[in-house]
Amino acid sequence: VKTELYTPSSIGEAQEIIERLLRRNCVIIIAGNMKAEYEGRGASRLTPGDRILIIKQDRAVLLHRPEGYSPINWQPDTSAISVKTTSEGLKMIMIRKTPREILRVVFLEPPSITVYHDMVDQGSFIEYLDEHEIRDILFEHPELLGEGIKPVEKEKPLGDAGYADIYAVNKNNEPIIIEIKRVNADHNAVLQLYRYLVEYKKLTGITAKGVLVAPGFTKQAVREAIRLGITLKQISIRSLYEQYYKKKTKDKELHSLLDYLGVKT
Amino acid sequence: VKTELYTPSSIGEAQEIIERLLRRNCVIIIAGNMKAEYEGRGASRLTPGDRILIIKQDRAVLLHRPEGYSPINWQPDTSAISVKTTSEGLKMIMIRKTPREILRVVFLEPPSITVYHDMVDQGSFIEYLDEHEIRDILFEHPELLGEGIKPVEKEKPLGDAGYADIYAVNKNNEPIIIEIKRVNADHNAVLQLYRYLVEYKKLTGITAKGVLVAPGFTKQAVREAIRLGITLKQISIRSLYEQYYKKKTKDKELHSLLDYLGVKT
Numbered sequence: 057v058k059t060e061l062y063t064p065s066s067i068g069e070a071q072e073i074i075e076r077l078l079r080r081n082c083v084i085i086i087a088g089n090m091k092a093e094y095e096g097r098g099a100s101r102l103t104p105g106d107r108i109l110i111i112k113q114d115r116a117v118l119l120h121r122p123e124g125y126s127p128i129n130w131q132p133d134t135s136a137i138s139v140k141t142t143s144e145g146l147k148m149i150m151i152r153k154t155p156r157e158i159l160r161v162v163f164l165e166p167p168s169i170t171v172y173h174d175m176v177d178q179g180s181f182i183e184y185l186d187e188h189e190i191r192d193i194l195f196e197h198p199e200l201l202g203e204g205i206k207p208v209e210k211e212k213p214l215g216d217a218g219y220a221d222i223y224a225v226n227k228n229n230e231p232i233i234i235e236i237k238r239v240n241a242d243h244n245a246v247l248q249l250y251r252y253l254v255e256y257k258k259l260t261g262i263t264a265k266g267v268l269v270a271p272g273f274t275k276q277a278v279r280e281a282i283r284l285g286i287t288l289k290q291i292s293i294r295s296l297y298e299q300y301y302k303k304k305t306k307d308k309e310l311h312s313l314l315d316y317l318g319v320k321t
Numbered sequence: 322v323k324t325e326l327y328t329p330s331s332i333g334e335a336q337e338i339i340e341r342l343l344r345r346n347c348v349i350i351i352a353g354n355m356k357a358e359y360e361g362r363g364a365s366r367l368t369p370g371d372r373i374l375i376i377k378q379d380r381a382v383l384l385h386r387p388e389g390y391s392p393i394n395w396q397p398d399t400s401a402i403s404v405k406t407t408s409e410g411l412k413m414i415m416i417r418k419t420p421r422e423i424l425r426v427v428f429l430e431p432p433s434i435t436v437y438h439d440m441v442d443q444g445s446f447i448e449y450l451d452e453h454e455i456r457d458i459l460f461e462h463p464e465l466l467g468e469g470i471k472p473v474e475k476e477k478p479l480g481d482a483g484y485a486d487i488y489a490v491n492k493n494n495e496p497i498i499i500e501i502k503r504v505n506a507d508h509n510a511v512l513q514l515y516r517y518l519v520e521y522k523k524l525t526g527i528t529a530k531g532v533l534v535a536p537g538f539t540k541q542a543v544r545e546a547i548r549l550g551i552t553l554k555q556i557s558i559r560s561l562y563e564q565y566y567k568k569k570t571k572d573k574e575l576h577s578l579l580d581y582l583g584v585k586t
Contacts, residue, residue, distance in 0.1 A: 057352045057371050059433035061326035083373065083387055085350065087322045087437050091444070098448065099562055105444030106322050108348065108437065116390035122348055122440035125381035125397045132390045136578050149575050153582050158575065168324035170435045172352050172373065175387035179356070179370030183363065297364055310414050310423065313401050317418050 062169040067146045070166045074139045074148075077171050084111040088167030090145075092119060094129050096157025102128060104164060109148075111137070113175060117150050117159060131157055184297040187238050191221050193300045194236065194269065198224065200296075201267060201289060205232060217255035218248075231256065231264035238293060241270035246280040253286075327434040332411045335431045339404045339413075342436050349376040353432030355410075357384060359394050361422025367393060369429060374413075376402070378440060382415050382424060396422055449562040452503050456486050458565045459501065459534065463489065465561075466532060466554060470497060482520035483513075496521065496529035503558060506535035511545040518551075 064070040077084050086109045092102040102119075107128070110118040115137065119129040135153040139146065146163040185193070191210060198205045204227030212223035212233070222234040233256060235249040249266045256264045266286040273281070273288055281288050329335040342349050351374045357367040367384075372393070375383040380402065384394040400418040404411065411428040450458070456475060463470045469492030477488035477498070487499040498521060500514040514531045521529045531551040538546070538553050546553050 057354070057433060059326060059328060059352055059435065061324060061435065063324060085435070087324055087440075089322070095567070098559075099567070100449070101447045103444040103447070105442030106437075106440035107442060107444075110385070112385070112388055112390070114388040116388065118390060120375070120377070121442045121444075122437070123377055123379040123381065123442075125377070125383060125392075125395050127390075128446060130390050135582050138574055138578050140574055147574070149578060151575070151578055151582060151584075153584060156584065160575075168322060168437075170324065170326065170350070172371075172387070172433075175352075175371035177370030177372060177386045177388075179368040179372075179386075181393060182366045182368070184365070294363075302360070302364070309403050309405055309412070310416070310425075313403050313414060313416055317400050317416065319416075319418060319421065 057175055058173040060171050060173070062171070064166045064169070067141045067163075067166055070146050070163070070169065071139050071141050073169050074146075077169070078111075078137055078139070081113055081174055083113055083172040083175055085109070085170040085172075086111070086148075086163065086167045087170070088163045089165055090161050090163045090167070092129055092162075093160045094158070096131075096152070096155065096159075100129070109161060119159070119161070129159055131159055184293045185238065185301060187221070187236055189301065190236050190238060190269075190291075190293065190296060193296050194234070194291075195222055197300065200291065201234065201269070203227075214252050214255040215259060217251040220249075220252045226265070231260075231262060232267060233264045234267045234269060237268070237270040239270070240272035240274060241268055241277050241288075242274045243276040243280045245270065246277050246284065246286055249286060250284050322440055323438040325436050325438070327436070329431045329434070332406045332428075332431055335411050335428070335434065336404050336406050338434055339411075342434070343376075343402055343404070346378055346439055348378055348437040348440055350374070350435040350437075351376070351413075351428065351432045352435070353428045354430055355426050355428045355432070357394055357427075358425045359423070361396075361417070361420065361424075365394070374426060384424070384426070394424055396424055449558045450503070450566060452486070452501055454566065455501050455503060455534075455556070455558065455561060458561050459499070459556075460487055462565065465556065466499065466534070468492075479517050479520040480524060482516040485514075485517045491530070496525075496527060497532055498529045499532045499534060502533070502535040504535070505537040505539060506533055506542050506553075507539045508541040508545045510535065511542050511549065511551055514551055515549050 062073050091104045094100045108120050115134040117131045118127040131152045134150045136151045138149045144162050148161050150159045195207045198207050205224050207224045209223040212220045220233045221236045224232045233252050253266050269289045327338050356369045359365050373385050380399040382396045383392040385392050396417045399415045401416045403414045409427050413426050415424045460472045463472050470489050472489045474488040477485045485498045486501045489497045498517050518531050534554045
């Protein structure tokens, strides 16, 4: 991330820099002695102190004190930001149009300005486990799917229908096709699995059983599953995570840190 | 606020800088391409992306993406932070002891490090109005206190008892001593006002009436007030703010911004 620091020597210079940066795609952090006023969901004022004002790429605005995890003021997005030199200092007015919220700040001395250019974050936020990890745990621990199930293949290709998460057999060696969802499954998930079963029959001439695995099922999914003879299997992703994935402090570094803190591991 | 920017050219150099800064009283912002794992109130992972990690003076930790007002991960305070050079990159483990929470981040390339030294924030957060502003509004609008009340003096000295917020007289020219609280008043507030009345009597030989003004009163305060013959007057600080204080977009700058946004003022 390309980072630059400006330490302007006057309020006017600070104004110029911030105005220029506001026309670019960047995260701007302005730090210095300042005061603030807010009107919107309520109204409040903050008497002078050293704080950092964070303006994100989407113009979300956060005002942070040097301590505490929560911002003392914030706006989810800002429709307009004005920057002005006044007798008191560098005044910034940040307006959110709907609902109307106004944050006014005054930096009482030339602040430092840090800018992070063109940050790109396409990363995904995964709670507990992703679908591949759930698949791998179920492949290793097929007892979670039911008695006597033996997994045979992951990502089984099934012609035009796509790839089934797990292909397995039961104790009578009858084929089972397993589809996994990490969020509540709706009727589309049932129909997707049904297409695998139809394709499997077309390819092999054998009728496979279908098992749809998910943390929950919509009413429509349950209805469709009954109609199509598909088995539904409920799992808790949190339990899978806690039983089979959680790092039991396997980090050496973490272990010594916990030791140092006197925390039992 | 003394601000410094470091742009280390290697992971090892970044580690050294961060370890050194962690021994000082400062806010540290580390920015770069990174991934994260969290275990505590739940568990989650964040695949690689450009983000900023904020470590505050009290070691509250916030992880922010380039957009959105809310952090993607945070810890209210951190008991220990370790920094390590690994084959993947710069690894930081942040542990909160109780309740136990662990945030692991890995910067996949040397991050930029911005440091804000010795920030001091003694400022107070005032919701709506402070006591002096409430006093001034009531002094200007005594009808809010009751019919026929005429304010005479603010911060009336009353010997050892201190200063009464407002000294007034009623339509019969009888003295009234008014004490204002901006939060719910308890029995101590009633006793404080009673001390003013006792002192007033001692100084002048005249018995004044007492009025305690607050947004609310504890049960004990009500009992004491009845016992001591003190009048309680409830006010809404929010209404006082909205009726008598709110800036009706008197800022020229704000006015033109709202115009620009097409917001009626």
